[in-house]
Amino acid sequence: MNARLKADLSRLTAVTVGQVTHDRYGDRIVPGGCAFFGARTFRGLGAVSRLLTTVGEDFNCESGLVGLDVRREVSPETTVFSNLYPPGEPRLQLVESRSQRITESMYPDEWKRPDLLFIAPVMGEMDAIPWASIARAGYTTVGLQGFMKKASDERRDGKAVVVALDHPLGLELLEGVDAVFLSKEDIELFGSADLLEQLRSRVGVVVVTLGEAGCAVYEGEKERHLGVYTTDAADPTGAGDTFAAATSLALAARWDVIDAARLGAGAASVVVEADGGETLDRVGEGLDRMDAISMVDP
Secondary structure (H helix, E strand, C coil), X not given: CCHHHHHHHHCCEEXXXXXXXXXXXXXXXXXXCHHHHHHHXXXXXXXXXXXXXXXXXXXXXXXXXXXXXXXXXXXXXXXXXXXXXXXXXXXXXXXXXXCCCCCHHHCCHXXXXXXXXXXXXXXXXXXXXXXXXXXXXXXXXXXXXXXXEEEEEEEECCEEEEEECCCCCCHHHHCCCCEXXXXXXXXXXXXXXXXXXXXXXXXXXXXXXXXXXXXXXXXXXXXXXXXXXXXXXXXXXXXXXXXXXXXXXXXXXXXXXHHHHHHHHHHHHHHCCCHHHCCHXXXXXXXXXXXXXXXXXX
């Protein structure tokens, strides 16, 4: 592992805001959600990792939060998701239950001015307000997917199908934000035709993950593409969240955006090697995989 780069990251404090969920794998429950993958990625890369979340009285994944500084509000039920990957089709998400919302008043005063604020909702549990001004972080990033979708009235096996919002995304969320992350699939399933253009006009760095094709990095007028680290993938769940978190931490350390995205791709390649975030303690190996990730033609 590159000790100098690791030292860059380990001096930082990162705050993640978003729900930790129960993700269902058959009869097995594991922790999930963008905030879970983000907070664990920060810890795995050596940073002080703080997590503001909501869970239910039934939350049974405490082992997944070991090593994190956690502030939580507890409601009757934890948010429960199932992720289905039909061959040749986009991921289908189903939601069984919902925990309470996260509000501005829950943000601890003593957590203000961290090096990094990572806003990472899973689905509509936070208002699209200027969170950057609440935390006053040195660097603020947003995992946008959770602000783009909702539970619908459609049911499958008694669970609500996740669909796009029926109203425009509240772009006031982007006030003071330094970087935004979303996937090509998010844009196609949940976004508007001009979403990417709107994001680029408001945020200095926009990164769109492209699955096995890598990612597109938009910085000002520049558009550049990176490939992936080739590995044996067991489960893609959390890859985009891990990518966003690792890249965010490197950006907060003032790395060049391409080097930051290389770290994100390296960390994501570790996470996909097992189900449900089982390899999150190994995300630091992404530092050793960075040099193998090359620029590619769009």
